[in-house]
Amino acid sequence: MIALAVAVSCPIWAIVVPLVGAALTMLWPRRATFVGAAATLTTLAVVTALTARIAQTGVQRYAVGGWGAPLGIDLYADGLSAILLAITAAVAAGVSLYGLRYFRAVSVLAYFWTLWLFVWAALNALFLSGDIFNLYVTLELVGLSAVALVALAGGGAALTGALRYLLVSLVGSASYLLGVALLYGQYAVLDIASLGAQVQPDTVTWVAMAAMFAGLMLKTALFPLHFWLPAAHGAAPAPVSAVLSGLVVKASFYILVRLWLQLFPIAVPAPGQLLGALGAAAILWGSIQALRQERLKMLLAYSTVAQIGYLFLVFPLADTVAAQTAWLGVLMFIASHALAKSALFLCAGNILRYYGHDRVHKLGGAARGEPVTFFALGLAGVSLIGLPPSGGFIAKWLLIEAAMASGQWWWVLVMVTGAFLAATYVFRVLGDGLISGTVSARRQVVAPGMAGAALLLALGATVLGFLAVPMDELRQIGWPLVAVRGGQP
Template identity: 50%
Template structure:
């Protein structure tokens, strides 16, 4: 434990304390706390990142001074620090955006719906922090369950029949993933007597029980992350939620399972046991890219299009696995950049869709005519975020996909490069379809709102995703700390 290690439990305690006070204090107190705590959390996350860069190795904190396997360890490396920074910024930006819908004005009566939104938003932050800090497979299970039971009611917050049905489907897939994950954890504990990732990484042996356990854990996490073919729950759940909820669900929640899969397969499993499995994971990612993009092209509603785009963009993350294992020099950085740039781009797109649908009263793509002239900022933000998803320079998505493509060619796995190029073309198809519809002249006059806080948040998130591609690669040294 280093001098900066005390920051690790502090980064998880902050949203927990805020959530507890918010739940007891009511909607108005919850709103204020959700707006005030992300800047503090960002400072803590930046201090953790600075300590990682200064020390060049992961930070570890032993709870109660007890070392594993008797005690529990918190651990933060470059990947988890990057995702913690992303989580804190997006939670803060979403909170600012959501005030227009979930804020409680002076003299206005508090409602349960508004209280629950702010508490659930803090719960998402808490659960993500727990996942990113845990170094024990059972504690990771607890973090994933906290995330599920915060995300499902957030998706059902509107209370409509179709929204509740979508949330129930989400819950069923999540519970299926939980059962499979827990079975795998039980098998691993029976075989090795520990669930600490650090100890497993040095003592894990191949063999039928271990492979079965890891296979169960992997399928469970695939179900939770909506990777093809276990993706059926995601589009209706994300498209039916309020815009602020959709942004958090798409940008952050699906990344938790990916993070755990990266740790499991790249930091724990022996390389000789991983090659075939990681090729299969990348194959599922390729299926997600092609299927998700093709279905997105056929959507008539904007939020459903963005939801299917999430399925497609998740697929790129899984190319990282076989490329890192084969020694691709930029594969690790490319995968992490894809996760982070996608988070900002997708949050911007969902929030932009929320602004547009609120002004029009619908999100039908065919009836978006006149929106670009009346509401240029959300349309521009949507286009900039789309550039990142397509992988067009100078966006962060371009840097991520370029590194993955280079690694695919470098390691002789050219077939993944073909899928990436095809995915970029398909992404361009559905992004330009929306932009063309928005720039057409509309028969129905579109209300012209003033440039408000919501539009500024939407544009800022898109610019972050775009600006990541302008940074030199050496500035991402944080991501290399703890790289497998």
């Protein structure tokens, strides 16, 4: 029994299981739903086992092929990986449930399952990778499968959005690969931990870091490199938008965090302040654009541009006394935004199905017509704004606290303004739904599973507000280089 538990919690399963599922859905498209559901449940089980194992026994290092670094590739799973894996699994559960019903009428169902399981496998592989070149391959897998998912919607907007996304994504990963080449040229290792022990603040390292950061910022859609995001996230099928906004942009951000924590040779304040400034600009610009949108999905896409900005506020706070608070805050932010935004996109999908459109000012009567969806929309909106009780509230609270404690009050101003703007655009949607306007004649039934999936994710975002302590305990497992960075006064 114990042997089985150990075998099941091996990190490789979190990658192998969805990958096998993806291949099987290709082989057997008529049974794609069955295979997809089975793969989803199995993946959830192995990720749960892995997370529990990390929580209990600490950092896991797994030498794929038995070689170990420097020659082989190691999987590396610490608390940070565990948190991202768990968030991914939570969103994946909701999206899979939703996908069961959403694509039913459409001939693209089998491809949805194949591509979606590919994204999931690639995300898990990315969060578990301890090797900078292997990270490049996972990054390409994530990007390519995400692009194909966007294009599933068909039509001009989705196809052009997907193609622009692909081209941008290729530039981003090429830039990252260039950094890998330079780092390997200088240090002849690819393992992140070994690299971290060797890095020196020389020209090659800084240029490599700049190339990798630029590429990853492009892939994370940090202002002003966000130009591709609204078209792709807005035009994709609703569950795909949920995956993109909830998870995919966080994958490249996760690599940024890893690089920052483990590979930056010395603490210099300028890059952190620059990233923070871009983040602040993203918050303001994205929120204002969200306010101006006519369509709900585009509003949510611009809201993602804004929320990505908050993530980058961690960098100016990461080398101060408040570093630990800031890091917990940003992880909380990643989790709550992943759950809330995916819930909101699923709600948008329901509204699209119910009304046949998603024009924000014509959603009258939604509260009565689709009460579950509307309730989920409200809950997720609360978390997005950062009102209590929700994960979004705790996240923003922690970030504001960190900014105050480190004496950088200007970030507080930005965050409060951002919350105010978010409240404005969320209530713009909710308000129209509350007022019982004329409901258009053509309405379709929303399957209970679709409303339920949105509600589950929204509830998750709320419950997250009570999980800050366990998340911090998980985060501290193997927290990179506590002694050197991020912890010292």
